[in-house]
Amino acid sequence: MTKTAWVFPGQGSQATGMGADLVDLPVGQAKLAIAEDILGWSVSEVCSSDDAQLSRTLYTQPCLYVIESILVDLLREKGHQPALVAGHSLGEYVALYTAGVFSFEAGLRLVQRRAELMDSTSDGKMAALIGFDREALDQQLQQTPGVVLANDNNAGQVVISGTPEAVAHIMATVKAKRAVPLNVSGAFHSPLMAPAATEFQQVLDSVTFQDAQVPVLSNVEPLPATDGSVLRDRLSRQMTGSVRWRELSLQLAAEGVDRVIEVGPGKVLTGLIKRTCGDIALENISSAAEIPA
Structure with missing residues (x-):
């Protein structure tokens, strides 16, 4: 029996026009409306705007979180479920939403504050x-x-x-x-992000973390975990810690995963995994049309 992992890309995978086919679908409309209420701006408008705005951290991270979360909902509507989940940097928030660790709204509020703090960083x-x-x-x-x-x-x-x-x-x-x-505002995933991480911790502490429904492999500790307190601790270390994607890819193979689906724009993560674990079957879903029946 095939064991499938879903992985979610982070900043750098965004593309103008991403999610354009989701705005007319009921689940897309619902999530986009919730997002606009929380963010105060339209994800679909930013995704269809010029690349300069979409590529600004303040907008990139919430847009990716929302678009990838809608794709997750559509996959579930078609009866698909992963055995494990993981995300690259920002993508880890989508992985935690997918695993039922926190609600879409709670995750988006975390991502919004994360994006604000990282966007305002000017050192590094x-x-x-x-x-x-x-x-x-x-x-x-x-x-x-x-x-x-x-x-x-x-x-x-x-x-x-x-x-x-x-x-x-x-x-x-x-x-x-x-x-x-890289065209970024600061030294992300380094000790220079410590002041931003300390401020972010206040928001993180306000969110309830449930135990995950499927194991999550984290960036700072690429071993499967379901305990909500463990996943919270790992996420709190993510802003200053390294993204250990090479080890995470090897762990997917060690867990018996033989199929990986990258859910979100681009093919960055499947490309990285291919170079580390060539025997794993790789697929990409960046639009509703690509979701299997």
Whole structure:
């Protein structure tokens, strides 16, 4: 019997026009109306606006959460259920909603505050490295204060995060096929996010976390868990902790998962998993039309 995991992409997967086919569906209309009431702006309008607005963290994160959550609801309407769930950075919030840990509304309020705090961060820099010597990178990170491994996506692709000077030093000293600065407002998933994480904790503490209905693999600790208090603790560490996606991908295979569905725009996560676990069957659902009957 096939064991299926659903995974949810985060910031960087957004695309102008995403979710356009969801606005005429009953579940889409309902969720979009709730979202507009909470956010004070229209997700569908932002998704169809210019790329500059959609790519701003303040808007990107709530838009992805809402669109991916609607796709989850549509999958359930067709009788589909995952055996495990996981999400990349922002996507972890959709995973927790999918697992029944908190309501759509509670999750959106968390994402809204997270986006506000991260959007207002002005210190730090991030950069993606592709095709590099892992040992050399690890050595330089240990020797360079102020920079950490933010996203360990797979063996050949990572993101570093830290002070502009420290990130520039790593980019200059570690040979890579590609080293690309990221257009973000701050050093996400690094200790530099500690002030924002402390402020966010106040909102996180106000939300009730139920035990998960299916196991969740978290970014900071990629082992299956269902206990609500454990999942809350893991999420509280996410803003300053590394996204351990390479280990998470390996854990999916260790759990006997033989099929992964990426629910949301783009194909980033299936691409990353393919490079780590080539034997897992991979699918993508970014629109209602792609949901199997």
